[in-house]
Amino acid sequence: MSFEKVAIIGLGLQGGSxxxxxxxxxxxxxxxxxxxxxxxxARAADRGLVHxxxxxxxxxxRDADLVIFCVPPGVxxxxxxxxxxxxxxxxxxxxxxxxxxxxxAALREALPDHYVIPAHPVAGTENSGPDxxxxxxxxxxxxxxxxxxxxxxxxxxxxVEFWEALGANVEIMDAQHHDLVLAVTSxxxxxxxxxxxxxxxxxxxxxxxxxxxxxxxxxxxxxRIAASDPTMWRDVFLTNKEAVLTMLQRFTEDLTALQRAIRxxxxxxxxxxxxxxxxxxxxxxQEGQDDSRPDFGRGDHENGTKKI
Amino acid sequence: MSFEKVAIIGLGLQGGSxxxxxxxxxxxxxxxxxxxxxxxxARAADRGLVHxxxxxxxxxxRDADLVIFCVPPGVxxxxxxxxxxxxxxxxxxxxxxxxxxxxxAALREALPDHYVIPAHPVAGTENSGPDxxxxxxxxxxxxxxxxxxxxxxxxxxxxVEFWEALGANVEIMDAQHHDLVLAVTSxxxxxxxxxxxxxxxxxxxxxxxxxxxxxxxxxxxxxRIAASDPTMWRDVFLTNKEAVLTMLQRFTEDLTALQRAIRxxxxxxxxxxxxxxxxxxxxxxQEGQDDSRPDFGRGDHENGTKKI
Numbered sequence: 001m002s003f004e005k006v007a008i009i010g011l012g013l014q015g016g017s018x019x020x021x022x023x024x025x026x027x028x029x030x031x032x033x034x035x036x037x038x039x040x041x042a043r044a045a046d047r048g049l050v051h052x053x054x055x056x057x058x059x060x061x062r063d064a065d066l067v068i069f070c071v072p073p074g075v076x077x078x079x080x081x082x083x084x085x086x087x088x089x090x091x092x093x094x095x096x097x098x099x100x101x102x103x104x105a106a107l108r109e110a111l112p113d114h115y116v117i118p119a120h121p122v123a124g125t126e127n128s129g130p131d132x133x134x135x136x137x138x139x140x141x142x143x144x145x146x147x148x149x150x151x152x153x154x155x156x157x158x159x160v161e162f163w164e165a166l167g168a169n170v171e172i173m174d175a176q177h178h179d180l181v182l183a184v185t186s187x188x189x190x191x192x193x194x195x196x197x198x199x200x201x202x203x204x205x206x207x208x209x210x211x212x213x214x215x216x217x218x219x220x221x222x223x224r225i226a227a228s229d230p231t232m233w234r235d236v237f238l239t240n241k242e243a244v245l246t247m248l249q250r251f252t253e254d255l256t257a258l259q260r261a262i263r264x265x266x267x268x269x270x271x272x273x274x275x276x277x278x279x280x281x282x283x284x285x286q287e288g289q290d291d292s293r294p295d296f297g298r299g300d301h302e303n304g305t306k307k308i
Numbered sequence: 309m310s311f312e313k314v315a316i317i318g319l320g321l322q323g324g325s326x327x328x329x330x331x332x333x334x335x336x337x338x339x340x341x342x343x344x345x346x347x348x349x350a351r352a353a354d355r356g357l358v359h360x361x362x363x364x365x366x367x368x369x370r371d372a373d374l375v376i377f378c379v380p381p382g383v384x385x386x387x388x389x390x391x392x393x394x395x396x397x398x399x400x401x402x403x404x405x406x407x408x409x410x411x412x413a414a415l416r417e418a419l420p421d422h423y424v425i426p427a428h429p430v431a432g433t434e435n436s437g438p439d440x441x442x443x444x445x446x447x448x449x450x451x452x453x454x455x456x457x458x459x460x461x462x463x464x465x466x467x468v469e470f471w472e473a474l475g476a477n478v479e480i481m482d483a484q485h486h487d488l489v490l491a492v493t494s495x496x497x498x499x500x501x502x503x504x505x506x507x508x509x510x511x512x513x514x515x516x517x518x519x520x521x522x523x524x525x526x527x528x529x530x531x532r533i534a535a536s537d538p539t540m541w542r543d544v545f546l547t548n549k550e551a552v553l554t555m556l557q558r559f560t561e562d563l564t565a566l567q568r569a570i571r572x573x574x575x576x577x578x579x580x581x582x583x584x585x586x587x588x589x590x591x592x593x594q595e596g597q598d599d600s601r602p603d604f605g606r607g608d609h610e611n612g613t614k615k616i
Contacts, residue, residue: 122525125602141524181514186525197585199559206489212591216449217430217494218533220598225526227589230582237570248567251507259556262545270545274538277505281535283520290528294433296604
């Protein structure tokens with residue numbers, strides 16, 4: 001591994017998982033980390049998310065040759081400014097944010113003299129904070145790297161090698177295209193999930209306890225991603241606004257068409273729409289991006305069986 | 309158990325699961341079944357979904373004191389007419405459909421001289437057909453029974469006892485209220501999932517293979533319920549039209565409000581909405597209606613780990 005010391009700024013789900021994965025898969029690499037929240041730092045130290053939890057970000061990045069910002073998209077620039085003077089001159093700067101254009105711009109503005117290669121591991125759970133991370137989060141997940149034009153190929157390949165060591169498959173992509181792709185595969189689903197969970201909570205005719213009780217009819221699937229970190233998701237929608245609004249417009253058109261089919265009783269249109277969506281599910285399972293067991297395997301597991 | 313012979317019309321996910329569960333938990337009860345599709349009948353016989361797979365529906369219901377229709381909502385009346393002359397006079401008639409008002413009306417019109425008590429087990433997976441059923445489908449799930457006014461309480465308690473024996477918790481509810489509750493906890497989520505999977509398939513700027521590859525960002529959660537049986541879901545939307553359109557209107561209003569918040573950059577409104585949805589997820593898990601493990605426990609299981 002080309003890196004000797006990796007500094008992780010932000011020790012939540014992503015930062016904590018990178019720290020644990022680095023220690024497990026790259027035991028020769030030193031890891032340090034910082035989080036603005038003292039309670040998170042304390043918990044990170046307890047769990048050993050990195051070798052060294054520092055009291056300042058500047059201390060964490062000292063001597064690091066790879067610095068990864070794992071803070072919400074809206075504060076990337078601020079976090080970068082905070083360490084500017086402590087960075088090694090040749091440190092490679094990266095991040096894990098879900099919107100690449102705006103984050104790349106913020107990091108480059110804050111650190112004009114450093115090499116910045118943004119990245120986005122498409123992996124996560126609904127949990128957040130220092131207890132959420134685990135070493136295998138990135139295994140067989142895609143990590144999208146969005147290098148700027150004229151990127152140093154040596155630095156790029158070092159970053160790719162790092163993510164591959166953590167278990168990810170790496171894809172190189174243009175930042176603008178990344179933001180469009182993720183708007184549909186991640187941002188729009190989260191927005192819709194947050195919306196429907198909100199809608200269900202606000203009804204007068206149906207109580208919240210009924211919504212909870214009968215959630216196994218489909219609703220519960222949406223509550224998982226709607227339990228994700230609100231700060232991060234607020235920032236995602238504010239920083240990938242254009243692409244999200246574009247995708248939302250398409251979704252609304254399609255929903256309106258189905259609404260009309262229901263209203264006029266057009267069973268053929270409904271059937272046609274519902275019949276063509278199975279193939280995508282099959283492909284996702286074939287490509288190892290979801291569990292093949294019915295119901296995501298819920299209740300299949302011994303613990304799950306007891307719960308469910 | 310008060311019933312000696314249970315006849316199941318329709319041997320897909322629900323019918324097959326009832327057959328298997330009855331054999332496992334009520335071994336003294338005889339089970340017979342019929343399905344319009346000869347291939348389903350053959351497979352049902354191979355899997356032993358019921359003791360006796362019959363070549364006609366009339367033969368299946370002969371001597372049965374409980375007859376459960378497990379066909380799509382749109383053909384309940386037809387399926388009931390088909391067996392009318394072969395039914396025992398005192399047979400109790402029930403079903404498992406997801407819309408109670410229209411199905412109750414169809415069954416009562418087809419069988420005016422019989423006792424009809426509709427029911428709806430809120431349980432399922434994305435799979436359908438004779439291979440999808442399993443004996444534990446109803447365990448710790450709710451089964452909503454919607455008796456008509458002036459129901460014979462003995463018959464009602466027999467049906468409740470039957471579902472409880474299969475592992476379900478039973479709730480008695482007014483049919484109209486059921487249709488409203490399920491419109492939000494089941495029908496609307498399915499409609500939205502079908503829509504977004506369709507939207508994602510139709511984009512020009514993002515390829516289908518990209519949608520599949522990066523689906524772990526949230527999209528894949530929606531593909532599960534969008535893989536459900538298209539015939540059944542077409543019928544659900546046609547038969548619970550009013551309640552679905554009402555809920556859809558509420559959802560669209562809420563989505564429009566969030567769209568506006570994104571457009572004008574109102575981070576506080578977004579944060580507020582995203583922060584209040586976690587509590588519902590927690591309650592669903594506390595009430596045993598979902599798995600407490602992150603990511604639905606996907607990848608936690610040995611088989612899952614290999615796949616994911």
